[in-house]
Amino acid sequence: MSYIADLHIHSGFSRATSPEMTPEGIWRWAQIKGISVIGTGDFTHPGWFNEISERLEPAGNGLLCLKKEYLRQDIPQSCRSDVFFVLTGEISCIYSKDKKTRKVHCILIVPDMATAARINITLSRIGNLGSDGRPILGLDAKELLRITLDTSPDAMFIPAHIWTPHFSVFGAASGFDSLEGCFEELTPCISAVETGLSSDPPMNWRLSRLDSITLISNSDAHSPSKIGREANIFEGDISYKGIIEAIKTRRGLGGTIEFFPEEGKYHYDGHRACGVCLSPEETRAYNYICPVCNRHLTIGVMHRVIALADRDNGKKPEGAPGYRSIIPLPEVIAETLKANPNSKAVINSYYKLISALGPEFRILLDTPYADIKGVSNQLIAEAIKRMREGRVHISPGFDGEYGKIKIFEDTERDPLKGQMSLF
Amino acid sequence: MVITENQILHGLNEPQIQAVTHTEGPILVVAGPGTGKTLTITRRIAYILSKGVKPEGILAITFTNRAAREMRERTEAYTGQAGRYLFIGTFHAFGIDIIRHTSDRNYRIIGRDDQIEILKNLTGGTTRDALKALDAISRNKNILDGREMGYSDIFKRYETTLKDMDALDLDDLILKAVELLRDRERIGAYAGRFKYIMVDEYQDINPSQYMLIKHLSEFTTNICAVGDSDQAIYSFRGADVENFFNFKKDFCGSRTVVLRENYRSSKVIVDASQSLIRNNVKRIEKDIYAVAPKDDTPIKIIAAADEVAEASAIAREIGKRMGAMSHFQLMQAEESLDYRGGSYRFSDFAVLYRTNSQAGALRDALTEAGIPFRVVGNDKNNRALRDIEKRLAGYLHDGWGSLTLEKILEDAFVSAGEDVLGGLRKNLLLAYMGLPVAQALQKIIDELSLFSSSDAYDPTVDTVTLMTLHMSKGLEFRVVFIAGVEDSIIPYGGPGRDNNDIEEERRLFYVGITRAKEELCITYCHNRSSYGRQKQSMPSLFIKEIPRGYIEYIELPGKDKNRKKPRQQRLF
Numbered sequence: 001m002s003y004i005a006d007l008h009i010h011s012g013f014s015r016a017t018s019p020e021m022t023p024e025g026i027w028r029w030a031q032i033k034g035i036s037v038i039g040t041g042d043f044t045h046p047g048w049f050n051e052i053s054e055r056l057e058p059a060g061n062g063l064l065c066l067k068k069e070y071l072r073q074d075i076p077q078s079c080r081s082d083v084f085f086v087l088t089g090e091i092s093c094i095y096s097k098d099k100k101t102r103k104v105h106c107i108l109i110v111p112d113m114a115t116a117a118r119i120n121i122t123l124s125r126i127g128n129l130g131s132d133g134r135p136i137l138g139l140d141a142k143e144l145l146r147i148t149l150d151t152s153p154d155a156m157f158i159p160a161h162i163w164t165p166h167f168s169v170f171g172a173a174s175g176f177d178s179l180e181g182c183f184e185e186l187t188p189c190i191s192a193v194e195t196g197l198s199s200d201p202p203m204n205w206r207l208s209r210l211d212s213i214t215l216i217s218n219s220d221a222h223s224p225s226k227i228g229r230e231a232n233i234f235e236g237d238i239s240y241k242g243i244i245e246a247i248k249t250r251r252g253l254g255g256t257i258e259f260f261p262e263e264g265k266y267h268y269d270g271h272r273a274c275g276v277c278l279s280p281e282e283t284r285a286y287n288y289i290c291p292v293c294n295r296h297l298t299i300g301v302m303h304r305v306i307a308l309a310d311r312d313n314g315k316k317p318e319g320a321p322g323y324r325s326i327i328p329l330p331e332v333i334a335e336t337l338k339a340n341p342n343s344k345a346v347i348n349s350y351y352k353l354i355s356a357l358g359p360e361f362r363i364l365l366d367t368p369y370a371d372i373k374g375v376s377n378q379l380i381a382e383a384i385k386r387m388r389e390g391r392v393h394i395s396p397g398f399d400g401e402y403g404k405i406k407i408f409e410d411t412e413r414d415p416l417k418g419q420m421s422l423f
Numbered sequence: 424m425v426i427t428e429n430q431i432l433h434g435l436n437e438p439q440i441q442a443v444t445h446t447e448g449p450i451l452v453v454a455g456p457g458t459g460k461t462l463t464i465t466r467r468i469a470y471i472l473s474k475g476v477k478p479e480g481i482l483a484i485t486f487t488n489r490a491a492r493e494m495r496e497r498t499e500a501y502t503g504q505a506g507r508y509l510f511i512g513t514f515h516a517f518g519i520d521i522i523r524h525t526s527d528r529n530y531r532i533i534g535r536d537d538q539i540e541i542l543k544n545l546t547g548g549t550t551r552d553a554l555k556a557l558d559a560i561s562r563n564k565n566i567l568d569g570r571e572m573g574y575s576d577i578f579k580r581y582e583t584t585l586k587d588m589d590a591l592d593l594d595d596l597i598l599k600a601v602e603l604l605r606d607r608e609r610i611g612a613y614a615g616r617f618k619y620i621m622v623d624e625y626q627d628i629n630p631s632q633y634m635l636i637k638h639l640s641e642f643t644t645n646i647c648a649v650g651d652s653d654q655a656i657y658s659f660r661g662a663d664v665e666n667f668f669n670f671k672k673d674f675c676g677s678r679t680v681v682l683r684e685n686y687r688s689s690k691v692i693v694d695a696s697q698s699l700i701r702n703n704v705k706r707i708e709k710d711i712y713a714v715a716p717k718d719d720t721p722i723k724i725i726a727a728a729d730e731v732a733e734a735s736a737i738a739r740e741i742g743k744r745m746g747a748m749s750h751f752q753l754m755q756a757e758e759s760l761d762y763r764g765g766s767y768r769f770s771d772f773a774v775l776y777r778t779n780s781q782a783g784a785l786r787d788a789l790t791e792a793g794i795p796f797r798v799v800g801n802d803k804n805n806r807a808l809r810d811i812e813k814r815l816a817g818y819l820h821d822g823w824g825s826l827t828l829e830k831i832l833e834d835a836f837v838s839a840g841e842d843v844l845g846g847l848r849k850n851l852l853l854a855y856m857g858l859p860v861a862q863a864l865q866k867i868i869d870e871l872s873l874f875s876s877s878d879a880y881d882p883t884v885d886t887v888t889l890m891t892l893h894m895s896k897g898l899e900f901r902v903v904f905i906a907g908v909e910d911s912i913i914p915y916g917g918p919g920r921d922n923n924d925i926e927e928e929r930r931l932f933y934v935g936i937t938r939a940k941e942e943l944c945i946t947y948c949h950n951r952s953s954y955g956r957q958k959q960s961m962p963s964l965f966i967k968e969i970p971r972g973y974i975e976y977i978e979l980p981g982k983d984k985n986r987k988k989p990r991q992q993r994l995f
Contacts, residue, residue, distance in 0.1 A: 011740065015751050016748060016749075016751040045846075046846020046850075047846070049846060050846065050849055053849065053853060092749070094748070094768075094795075095768050095769075096766060096768035096771075096886050099766045100765075100766055101745060101746060101767050101768065102744070103765055112856075113858055114853055114856075116853070116855050117849070117850040117851070117852075117853035117854035118850075118854045120846070121847070121850050121851065123852060124846075124847060124850070125874050126792070126884060127795040127886065128795060128796075129846070131790045131793060134749075135794050135795075135797060136748055136749075136795055138768065138770065138886050139885065140887025166746065166747060166750070166753060167749075173746070174746065175629065188853045205959065228622040394865075399749070400753055400754055
C-alpha cells in the first residue's frame with residue numbers, strides 16, 4: 001500500500017499559527033486532506049510537548065496516535081481513516097560563520113518521546129525553548145546535527161525548505177553555497193533535504209551534488225487547512241522505521257506531492273513593498289538593485305537554483321522518485337468561481353466535494369473526472385484535469401508574495417459554463 | 424619550547440615593551456580600556472621565562488576565574504608544557520594554595536550556597552535576609568576593620584558556626600593566608616619560591632588582598648601591578664582604589680608605565696569616553712587614543728517614553744543588525760529589507776544596566792522579538808538547579824523507598840518554579856523513565872551538572888548578553904547598549920550621595936561604554952515605573968558629559984508609537 005505523510009508542520013505554540021493547531025485539530029484535518037502520517041511539529045516546546053505527551057500514545061509501529069478520549073466526530077464519513085503522528089520539530093539556527101550571519105532552519109524527526117526529551121534537555125542548555133514552538137537558537141546548524149546524531153541513531157536531521165532566501169541552508173541572504181559549507185565533515189550524515197514550496201524536484205535535479213540526496217516535501221503548515229499542501233508518498237506498511245528507511249535510501253519513497261513552484265512566495269526575485277517582481281535574468285539586468293527604491297532586491301529561489309546549478313535542465317537522476325504537482329483544492333474551486341479561496345461559496349463547495357468523494361488528495365490526484373463532474377460541475381472537473389496535466393498559468397510569487405494562479409482565461413469560463421448548462 | 428625575545432616582543436607598542444621587559448623591581452602598569460592588558464601580562468610571563476626563570480617562580484593573580492582561564496590559555500602559546508607549573512589564579516585560588524601548603528589543619532571550604540544555608544538557619548529568615556547578612560559579613564572581612572555593621576550578633580554566631588565546622592568561607596581564604604604569611608619562618612619555603620609576582624585589576628583589590636600582596640613583597644621586590652584606576656568599581660565590596668594611587672609609596676623605587684593605545688573601540692567611542700572620565704578629579708591623567716581607523720558612526724542616544732518602549736527599541740536595534748528573525752517578521756515589515764545579509768551573531772551584542780531590577784522589561788522585549796539572550800548573574804535559576812541536583816543526590820544516597828521517578832522529580836522540583844526551568848522536569852522524566860531509578864537519577868544529576876553556571880559569562884553560548892555594568896568588566900562586544908541611563912539609576916541613588924560615589928558611578932559608566940568595539944547605544948526613559956508607580960525620569964548627567972559632536976540623538980515617538988517613524992536629528 002502507499003500512504004501520504006507530511007513531516008513538517010507547526011502547533012499553536014509557534015508564532016503566527018492558528019489556535020486550531022491542536023492534536024485533535026491536526027488529526028481531524030489530516031483525514032480531510034488524506035494524510036496518514038503527520039508530524040507533531042514543535043516537540044521542543046515545553047507546552048506542546050506536555051500536550052502531546054498527554055494526548056498521544058504509542059501506536060505500536062514506532063509512531064503515535066491520538067488517545068481514544070480525544071477522538072472527534074466532526075469528520076465527513078468519506079474521509080475517516082487512521083492518522084499517526086511522528087515527533088518532529090524545527091529549529092532556527094542563527095549564528096555567524098566565516099564572518100557572515102547564517103540563518104538555517106532544520107527539521108528534526110525523532111523515534112520516541114525519550115529521544116525528544118533528551119534533545120530538549122540538551123537544547124534548553126543553549127537557549128529558551130519556551131519562547132516559540134520553532135525556537136531560535138544561537139547554535140551552528142552543524143552542532144545541531146551533531147547533537148541529533150549523538151542523541152539517537154534513529155533520529156533524522158533534515159535541512160528545511162533549503163532555498164528560501166532568508167532562513168535556509170542555500171538561502172541567498174544567509175545560507176551557504178554548498179551543504180559542505182554548512183555541515184563540513186558531517187555532510188555525509190545529511191541524507192535528505194526539504195525542497196520547500198518555491199522549488200520542485202526538476203529545479204533541484206539541476207544540481208548534480210544533490211543527486212544522492214533524497215528530496216522530500218512538506219507543508220510547513222501554520223494552520224490546519226494548509227496541512228499537506230506539499231507531502232510525501234511512502235510505500236509499504238506504515239511505521240517509523242519504514243519512513244526513515246525510505247528517506248535514507250529512497251526505497252519505499254513513492255514520490256512527492258508538490259506545489260507548482262511558481263506559486264511559492266519566493267519563486268522569483270523582487271520587492272513586495274515596491275510591487276516589483278523580476279525573473280533572474282531581469283534581476284541581473286538591473287544589477288540586483290530595485291528599480292523603484294534603489295535598494296537590494298530579495299533574491300528568490302529560481303535565481304539561487306540557477307546560481308548553484310551545474311546542469312541546464314532538470315533531468316531526473318537515476319533512482320530519484322517522481323512527483324505530482326497540485327494546487328490546493330480550495331484554490332482550484334476559487335478559480336472556477338472567480339472567488340476568494342476563503343469565501344463561503346468556496347468552503348461550501350469544498351465540503352460538498354470531500355463529503356461525496358473522500359479526502360482532498362484523492363480528489364486532486366486520483367478521482368476520475370466523471371465522478372468529480374458528477375458531484376460538482378464541468379468547470380471544476382476541467383480545472384482539476386488541467387492541474388493534473390500541468391496546463392495552468394501562474395504569475396510567480398516573489399519576496400513573500402504568493403504566486404497567482406490562473407487556470408482559465410476569462411474568455412474560457414463562459415463557454416465552459418455554457419457547456420455545463422447543456423448537460 | 425624555545426621562543427626568542429623578538430617573537431615575544433613582536434607586535435607590541437613601546438609602553439607595552441617597557442612593561443614586558445622591566446622585570447626587576449616594582450612596576451605599576453596603568454592600562455586603559457582595550458590597551459592590550461592581558462596581552463602584555465602574558466608576554467611578560469613569556470619574557471621572564473625566556474630569561475631562564477623557572478615557571479614555579481612566577482605568580483599571576485587575577486580578579487576572576489574567567490580572567491585566569493584566559494590568561495592561562497594565552498600564555499600556553501608561549502610557554503608550552505612549562506605553562507602548567509606557573510601559578511595563574513584568583514586571590515581565592517592562591518589563598519587555598521597557601522593554606523594547603525602551609526597549614527596543618529584540613530579546612531573545609533564552603534561556597535556561597537553553604538553560606539546562605541548557614542545564615543538562613545542563623546537568621547531564621549529568607550534567602551533575601553541571608554544574602555543581606557552575607558554581604559555585610561563579607562564586606563566586614565574584606566576591609567579588615569572589624570567594624571560592626573548591624574549584624575554583630577549574627578556575625579559572631581556565623582563565625583562560631585564556621586569554627587565548629589572547621590570551615591573557611593571565601594573571604595576567610597585571604598584572611599587565613601595573610602595570617603599564615605605573617606609567620607615568616609614557617610612560610611619562607613613556600614612564599615620564597617615566588618620571584619615574580621603580577622597582580623591584575625590592582626585598582627579593585629581590597630585591604631585584605633592588599634595585605635596579602637604586601638606580605639608577599641617581603642620575599643621579592645619584583646611586583647608588577649596592572650590595572651586602571653578609572654575602572655575601579657568595587658568599593659561597595661570593600662575595594663580601595665587608594666591602593667592603586669599609593670603604589671609608588673608602598674613599593675620603593677617603582678616605575679610606572681602607561682598603556683595608551685586602545686585597540687578595541689572606535690575613535691568616537693574612545694574620545695567620548697575620555698571626555699567623560701576627565702570629569703573625575705581622583706585619577707591618573709592619561710591620554711588614551713584609538714588605533715582603529717576613522718569611523719564616523721556616532722554614539723546613539725535613544726530617548727523612550729518608558730522602559731517598555733526603551734526595551735523594544737533595543738530589541739529593534741539588535742533586530743536591524745541581525746536581519747529578520749522569522750518570516751512573520753519579514754511579512755510585517757513595512758518596507759522590504761535591504762537584503763544583503765550582515766556579519767553579526769547574537770553574542771556580538773550586550774545590554775548593560777546599573778541594577779538587576781532593570782532586566783525584566785529587557786527580557787520581555789527580547790523574548791517577544793525572538794532574540795535568544797542570557798542574563799548573566801541570574802543566580803536564581805542557578806540556585807534552583809543546584810538545589811534540585813542536591814535533592815536528587817540525597818535520594819540517590821539515602822534511597823527512595825517505593826517512590827517512582829516521577830514522584831522523586833516532583834519533590835526535587837518543588838522549590839523551583841516550573842516556569843523558570845521551562846518544562847525541564849517533564850523532559851527529564853520522559854528521557855529517563857525507561858531506566859532503573861538509580862541509573863536514571865545518576866543520569867539526571869549528570870545532565871543537571873552540565874547546565875553551566877549562569878553566574879559566569881560563557882562566550883561559547885551564542886546569545887545576546889544581559890548583565891549589570893559591574894559584570895561587564897573585562898569583556899568586549901561589537902555593539903553595546905546601556906539602558907536606563909537616568910538620574911538616580913546611574914549615578915545610583917538620590918541626594919546625600921557624595922562626590923566619591925559619583926566618581927565611582929562615572930567609572931562604572933566609563934567601564935560600560937568602553938566595552939563597545941563598534942557601536943554604542945545609550946538609552947533612557949522619560950517615565951519609569953518603580954514599585955508599580957510611573958515616575959518621571961531625567962537623563963543622567965553623564966549623558967551631558969559626552970560631547971554633542973559624537974552623538975546622534977533619537978527621540979522615540981510617545982504614545983502613538985506604532986505608526987510614526989522616529990524623528991532623527993544629529994546635533995553638533
